[in-house]
Amino acid sequence: MKQLLLGNEAVARGLYEAGVRVVSSYPGTPSTEITEAAAKFEEIYCEWAPNEKVAAEVAAGASIAGARSFCAMKHVGLNVAADLLYTISYTGVNGGMVIAVADDPGMHSSQNEQDSRHHAIASKVPMLEPSNSAECCSFTKLAYSLSEEYDTPVIIRLSTRISHSCSIVDTQDREQIDLKPYIKQPSKYVVLPAFARAKHPLVEERTKKLSQWAENCDINHMEDNHAKIGVIVSGAAYQYAKEALGDTVSYLKLGMVHPLPVDLIRNFANMVETVYVIEELDPIIETHCTQIGVKVIGKELFPICGELSQKLIKKLMLDQEDEVLSLDEPTPVRPPVMCCGCPHRGVFYELKKANVFVSGDIGCYTLGASAPLNAMDTCLCMGGSVSGLHGFNKARGAEGEKKSVAVIGDSTFMHSGITGLIDITYNKSNSVVIILDNSTTGMTGHQENPTTGKNIYNEPAAAVDLEALCKAVGVRRVTVVDPFNLKQVRTVLKEELAAEEPSVIIARRPCALLKTVKHNSPLFINPEKCVGCRACLGIGCPAISMKNNKAVIDDTQCVGCDVCVGLCGAKAIGKQEVVS
Amino acid sequence: MKQNVKSVVIVGVGGQGTLLASRVLGAAMLNQGYDVKMSEVHGMSQRGGSVVTYVRYGDNVYSPVIEQGEADVILAFELLEAGRYLPWLKKSGIIIANTQQIDPMPVITGAASYPEHLEKQIADKGAHLLAFDALKLAQQAGSVKAVNVVLLGAMAKQLDIDKQVCLDTIKATVPAKFIEMNEKAFVLGYNS
Numbered sequence: 091m092k093q094l095l096l097g098n099e100a101v102a103r104g105l106y107e108a109g110v111r112v113v114s115s116y117p118g119t120p121s122t123e124i125t126e127a128a129a130k131f132e133e134i135y136c137e138w139a140p141n142e143k144v145a146a147e148v149a150a151g152a153s154i155a156g157a158r159s160f161c162a163m164k165h166v167g168l169n170v171a172a173d174l175l176y177t178i179s180y181t182g183v184n185g186g187m188v189i190a191v192a193d194d195p196g197m198h199s200s201q202n203e204q205d206s207r208h209h210a211i212a213s214k215v216p217m218l219e220p221s222n223s224a225e226c227c228s229f230t231k232l233a234y235s236l237s238e239e240y241d242t243p244v245i246i247r248l249s250t251r252i253s254h255s256c257s258i259v260d261t262q263d264r265e266q267i268d269l270k271p272y273i274k275q276p277s278k279y280v281v282l283p284a285f286a287r288a289k290h291p292l293v294e295e296r297t298k299k300l301s302q303w304a305e306n307c308d309i310n311h312m313e314d315n316h317a318k319i320g321v322i323v324s325g326a327a328y329q330y331a332k333e334a335l336g337d338t339v340s341y342l343k344l345g346m347v348h349p350l351p352v353d354l355i356r357n358f359a360n361m362v363e364t365v366y367v368i369e370e371l372d373p374i375i376e377t378h379c380t381q382i383g384v385k386v387i388g389k390e391l392f393p394i395c396g397e398l399s400q401k402l403i404k405k406l407m408l409d410q411e412d413e414v415l416s417l418d419e420p421t422p423v424r425p426p427v428m429c430c431g432c433p434h435r436g437v438f439y440e441l442k443k444a445n446v447f448v449s450g451d452i453g454c455y456t457l458g459a460s461a462p463l464n465a466m467d468t469c470l471c472m473g474g475s476v477s478g479l480h481g482f483n484k485a486r487g488a489e490g491e492k493k494s495v496a497v498i499g500d501s502t503f504m505h506s507g508i509t510g511l512i513d514i515t516y517n518k519s520n521s522v523v524i525i526l527d528n529s530t531t532g533m534t535g536h537q538e539n540p541t542t543g544k545n546i547y548n549e550p551a552a553a554v555d556l557e558a559l560c561k562a563v564g565v566r567r568v569t570v571v572d573p574f575n576l577k578q579v580r581t582v583l584k585e586e587l588a589a590e591e592p593s594v595i596i597a598r599r600p601c602a603l604l605k606t607v608k609h610n611s612p613l614f615i616n617p618e619k620c621v622g623c624r625a626c627l628g629i630g631c632p633a634i635s636m637k638n639n640k641a642v643i644d645d646t647q648c649v650g651c652d653v654c655v656g657l658c659g660a661k662a663i664g665k666q667e668v669v670s
Numbered sequence: 671m672k673q674n675v676k677s678v679v680i681v682g683v684g685g686q687g688t689l690l691a692s693r694v695l696g697a698a699m700l701n702q703g704y705d706v707k708m709s710e711v712h713g714m715s716q717r718g719g720s721v722v723t724y725v726r727y728g729d730n731v732y733s734p735v736i737e738q739g740e741a742d743v744i745l746a747f748e749l750l751e752a753g754r755y756l757p758w759l760k761k762s763g764i765i766i767a768n769t770q771q772i773d774p775m776p777v778i779t780g781a782a783s784y785p786e787h788l789e790k791q792i793a794d795k796g797a798h799l800l801a802f803d804a805l806k807l808a809q810q811a812g813s814v815k816a817v818n819v820v821l822l823g824a825m826a827k828q829l830d831i832d833k834q835v836c837l838d839t840i841k842a843t844v845p846a847k848f849i850e851m852n853e854k855a856f857v858l859g860y861n862s
Contacts (some may be wrong), residue, residue, distance in 0.1 A: 092700070093786075094696050094697065094706055094708075114822075119712055120712060122712075123712075149673040179692040197709075198711055201710070217814060222707075222734075247842060250711075251709060251734055253711055253712070254707060254710045255707055255709040255733075255734030255735075256696055256706070256707065256709075256710075256734075257706065257707045257708075258700065258705065259707065308814045326734075329732045329733045329734065330732075330733050330735075332733075333733035334734040338788075346786075395795070398731075399733075399735060399737055400733050400735075400737060401738065401739075401740075402804065403738035412738070412739035412740075413736045413739070414739045414757040414758075414798065415757055415759055415761070415797060416756055416757045416795070417753050417756060417758050417791050417792070417795065418784070418791070419785055421753050421754040422750070422752060422774050422776045422777055422782035422783070422784070422785075423720075423774065423776060423782075423786060424718075424719055424720040424750070424751070424774035424775070425719055425774070425775060426684060426717035426718055426719035427717060427718040427719070427774075427775050428717065428718075429685070429717060429718060457717065458801060460775070460776075461775065461776070461779055461781065462778075462779045535712065618681075624780070627778055627779060627780075629781065630766075630775065630778075630779075632718050632772075632773075632775065632778065634778065635777065635778045636775040636778075636780070646805070646814040647772075662691050669705065
């Protein structure tokens with residue numbers, strides 16, 4: 091049946107058709123929808139793990155048990171799961187195991203632009219790269235055959251434009267794959283040095299065999315258009331190249347990006363006069379070509395940074411640029427903002443007023459760094475806020491401790507914040523950690539997590555008790571505040587900064603976008619009372635703006651959270667019947 | 671390059687419901703036997719930021735993205751976003767725009783001002799602009815949240831998309847108690 095599927099949905103379809111039984115992932119844009127879509131197939135067990143390392147380990151355990159297994163993550167998630175990846179490359183699999191990793195060229199929703207192909211090369215694990223949804227499905231199925239035939243995990247590399255674009259997939263039935271028998275084999279699954287030493291040469295041998303496979307496989311193929319120019323390309327770049335250059339060049343489209351073929355590339359190069367390598371991010375294919383003595387034009391022409399596109403290819407290769415319409419004045423930017431009724435807003439407003447160093451983390455609340463709140467000093471990686479604050483305070487001592495906090499969301503705290511908190515108590519710094527508990531994994535589209543009391547199927551599940559957890563690792567001062575109550579936030583923040591021991595403040599209120607959250611009627615600003623002082627704009631709410639020197643509230647956006655009410659000295663903000 | 675491929679850019683402010691319009695358009699074109707590709711942006715930019723979705727359909731579509739100078743149609747859910755994406759329009763293309771204005775944060779904080787007379791500015795550049803107040807029509811239908819369905823109606827009319835396919839997709843997408851209101855919104859947009 092022909093269906094229009096997101097690349098991510100097509101990977102999930104591939105999992106279903108390949109007879110996969112166990113899926114464990116941590117959400118991360120642009121990979122999240124794979125696991126959400128897989129959870130809709132009742133034949134596949136799915137779960138949200140606390141982080142990518144756990145997810146990959148669960149998939150490894152399921153594979154050893156004999157099931158076809160899977161985990162998905164964004165590019166930086168593979169750094170977290172790398173510990174498992176580099177070793178399961180040695181042990182190999184029982185049931186097929188596939189990891190999908192979604193890169194984010196252009197950093198639409200990411201903190202860096204790393205190229206996951208480096209992980210495939212370094213871990214010596216084969217990597218396939220689809221270029222549309224149909225390939226997302228078929229390559230996923232192929233990955234399981236390769237995994238079992240070559241006794242290796244296989245990585246599927248996606249990118250934002252593949253994961254988040256829809257195209258047509260001709261879906262098929264699920265293949266019935268039985269659980270393989272589990273046989274105890276310590277020499278395979280226990281990586282004692284003596285066993286692992288014996289494994290390494292086998293891994294090298296496997297890569298050689300896979301290189302041979304890459305020479306003749308269907309997913310690496312030439313499109314000979316009898317042209318003078320040849321283009322070597324993979325993934326989204328293939329679609330851009332076809333759009334820009336059509337049949338005027340010949341193509342070598344690579345579906346397997348590690349290991350790369352040698353003779354196939356040499357033969358292709360011999361067919362044409364000039365070879366271009368069009369690849370997003372780092373020069374991986376280009377470097378390989380150079381190593382095997384094939385002269386190519388690559389990063390000397392195409393950028394390493396950002397996404398490629400048909401327009402860029404036309405401009406750089408054909409020197410073609412269309413004239414475009416544009417307004418005379420630049421349009422003001424519209425950056426993402428915290429939503430109306432967002433529980434994070436009030437905390438950042440108070441942090442700004444307290445003028446403290448804010449060690450930030452990854453999530454919606456990273457938007458606290460933007461104007462007008464400007465209340466974040468750092469944001470590096472998942473969980474880094476907590477351990478980073480400990481280091482900051484160890485460097486600056488008491489003077490730092492009295493003027494610094496970490497902020498971290500509930501899901502991120504579960505992911506890797508708790509280990510940092512253990513470091514704070516164990517190695518004692520008087521650090522203040524604020525857990526912004528909005529009862530969901532917000533930025534990636536509202537997934538459940540171990541603190542929410544629900545699993546991926548929205549079934550009741552054990553909920554981590556954050557207060558008890560923090561106390562259990564040695565934090566004696568744990569306080570819960572309502573982030574809509576600015577006075578309470580201010581008072582508790584002051585007390586905890588003054589305390590002579592580590593403390594945790596839990597700012598607890600569910601995300602305003604959750605369906606279970608009931609909103610109040612919109613607020614109103616009485617224009618006769620408003621003095622135009624702009625104090626209410628300091629909270630950075632998208633519903634409040636100035637019209638004719640008076641503040642106004644957009645009643646299509648306001649959800650009546652009341653956080654702005656206390657900011658108005660003129661008492662002009664409130665329910666219409668109250669302030670009129 | 672591909673003459674028979676139509677490129678539609680749908681722009682708005684995160685939270686306005688632009689995804690529904692692109693999903694309906696994609697489903698309708700698949701039904702009519704076209705090759706279809708769509709590109710969406712999830713994650714960070716959905717939080718009240720400027721959002722864009724690309725829909726392309728025709729005999730054979732390669733790239734899922736639409737670049738400056740390539741759009742046959744721009745459907746803008748907000749006026750400033752119509753102006754921002756004007757460079758994406760082909761010379762022969764049309765812009766269907768909601769005249770609703772939503773201030774971005776730099777305007778709210780006073781760091782920038784909302785451009786004046788945007789409709790005139792866009793039309794003066796030679797673009798074929800169809801601007802109307804979709805918010806008012808949504809209110810007429812019963813909810814300001816139905817702006818996306820009003821705009822979907824206007825787009826369906828311009829692109830000659832089968833009305834019934836759209837109504838069926840709306841039915842399948844929105845909760846039962848909102849179906850009647852959304853159908854009303856669609857018809858108001860279609861006849862606007």
